[in-house]
Amino acid sequence: MTQQDPAPHGSNMGIDGQALWSDLMETARYGGTPKGGVRRLTLTAEDRQVRDWFARTCRALGCTVTHDSMGNQFARRPGQDDSLPPITIGSHLDTQPTGGRYDGILGVMAGLSVLRALNRAGYVTRHPIEVINWTNEEGARFTPPMMCSGVFAGVFAEQAVLDKRDRAGIRFGDELEAIGYRGDEPCGQHPVTAYFELHIEQGPILEAESRTIGIVTGVQGARWYEVTVRGRDAHAGSTPMPLRHDALLGAARMIEAVSQVACRHAPTAVGTVGLIESHPNSSNVVPGEVFFTIDIRDPDDAVVERMEAELYGQLPEIARRSNVEFEIVKVWDAPAVHFDPDCIRMVEVAAAESGHDARRIVSGPGHDAAYMARVAPTAMIFVPCRDGLSHNEAESITEHDATAGADVLLRAVIRADATFSAGA
């Protein structure tokens, strides 16, 4: 691939920041919460509503909109040579149970703003440009996260994902059919020239350094586990302490251990128990069974490996002294990801052109880009979010930063369009 000078970013081509912001506010109504956040769990009625909005809006912008067998949506703006695989822009429109208005959504809406900018300038790219809405990035309702970019990239088997069930026992495939988004195109049979994703940082670094743009070089390694602790239901009033098999007490000690293991690998490592369910969950009953999840991460895969070994070493001892049994199942293992050096460079040049203060950064959270990096040259752009806060209804960004991020995305896409077709 040759790094030749791309088609210039004409002075008449720019992001309409107001339209971008308006899209963000408009779609926040689908699953909008009283506290100003969004609850739009994957494959729910709210998810269907925002998908319909996305398809309708992209068609109005002149795109052909399709969805594949996992419900991933593709809005395609034709290029000069439609035989070339598209330059793609993507992210997700599902949210956490108490999510914000920007996590994922900004990346998709910024894609629309790029389409608008190209349309207004009458600019015809060499490649088709596609904006992608990935199904179930969050993994909040169906585990694991980044589920359908994962199927796209061949990380997960489609049938296994279709058979996943949420905590209420509802099957992923059934819900996908029910909302009308199981398409005919087999997931993954959709060649891509390059992939770019704009996202909020979901961490505190850019804000702390007063920078507008993060040039994301990769994603830290992450592993998820599901733990079931088994004790014995017993009456809270009459079961002497030494005779108890208290699954919740055992789980509480394991939660403390997860935190200690992460703190031992400061400052980069993190460890979280985010979900817990206790059974039978009655004030009056010593809990007989507790289910919880563990999430551990570090930019260095070797550190993640050591954390796992420490947990595997400590949990049996905790179970023994808590008089309970337990089992742990690793349900997700995402090695650290290193994005494509050429794509990173394109983002870096775009940020420099745009005049915004930028720095290189490693992503803490996983993103669909982490899987797309397996099948196409990929990079990401971050913009700051207030207090580094995310997965929270109070998630907040500024219109200025959203527009800046979309501008860098537009410039990177145009540069990639020129560069990759030259090199192809």
Added chain:
Amino acid sequence: MTQQDPAPHGSNMGIDGQALWSDLMETARYGGTPKGGVRRLTLTAEDRQVRDWFARTCRALGCTVTHDSMGNQFARRPGQDDSLPPITIGSHLDTQPTGGRYDGILGVMAGLSVLRALNRAGYVTRHPIEVINWTNEEGARFTPPMMCSGVFAGVFAEQAVLDKRDRAGIRFGDELEAIGYRGDEPCGQHPVTAYFELHIEQGPILEAESRTIGIVTGVQGARWYEVTVRGRDAHAGSTPMPLRHDALLGAARMIEAVSQVACRHAPTAVGTVGLIESHPNSSNVVPGEVFFTIDIRDPDDAVVERMEAELYGQLPEIARRSNVEFEIVKVWDAPAVHFDPDCIRMVEVAAAESGHDARRIVSGPGHDAAYMARVAPTAMIFVPCRDGLSHNEAESITEHDATAGADVLLRAVIRADATFSAGA
């Protein structure tokens, strides 16, 4: 009151153990679980079914069946002098979410077996005899437990109880209306001469000592608390450990503290966290808010008081070092109960007459009898349960012990009928 010799327990009067066992097995179908337990939460469709069965069966035995404004059911067998307040036998037919077939249910079914024995012998008591089914003894769906014997005894205000809501936000009063069991008789305006309750021990002592009958002298003191820990929802992948406000980690440390406080007051004290709910409860999110309950008990109110003081001393320090806020609300405070010496003696004599091995015992769990002791002379009878196990689908007793308990109940009731009318 004079302890004169009561009407003799004729040799032709005895408990039909097979009919008692058959009643237990028949009603276990209402809310029966695949594991052989019962899930019959108060005021659900299953609760309505068993209430209907109770009313139907008692009418067939010649009783008048009524229910009061809290849904407490009263099946009345006439006596020689119907102006006398009844000798009562009661317990409850609701269960824990994963409860057994005997907790509460045995006491009501034994009441029916007493009615059958009296009928078969053609024995007319001086007092009317009533069998009572108390609403919501368990407190599993609506807190606190022994709710409607509590209203009956003037411990709880009726309106406050009607306005209680379950964890799904459904109002107690609405559910009571919905199942058709809100009666016209104001709860508590129902004079009672004496109250007896047969119950499984729900603890290991009788079985360990190979005794059949527990002569219950009182109930240990108990307090319940609701704790809300408040942190901040944040992304599990990108929020550095020192910047977290992890409500679940704080709660885990408090759960450990509850256990330690109880163990410090061994061997009688117990402390339990039976219910926990974490919010937003997603693998990917540092929990922002956790709700849990605490149950502490000891036969000595002074020990309960000291345990409370220790908890109140430790929780703020745990919250501080866990970077979270919390609040604790005491929702139930049941001092230790001492049953009526005459009624205890009647049970003791009845046990001796029956020839079963018996001992005096203090109840660990609370029972409706604990509130009834405030308004009428009261005592209880325990029979063993396998492994001391209760609030568990595997709860198990023998037909022999159930029959023995009902026989002692019958003898105590006849003795009370003679004794109390003599003393009145």
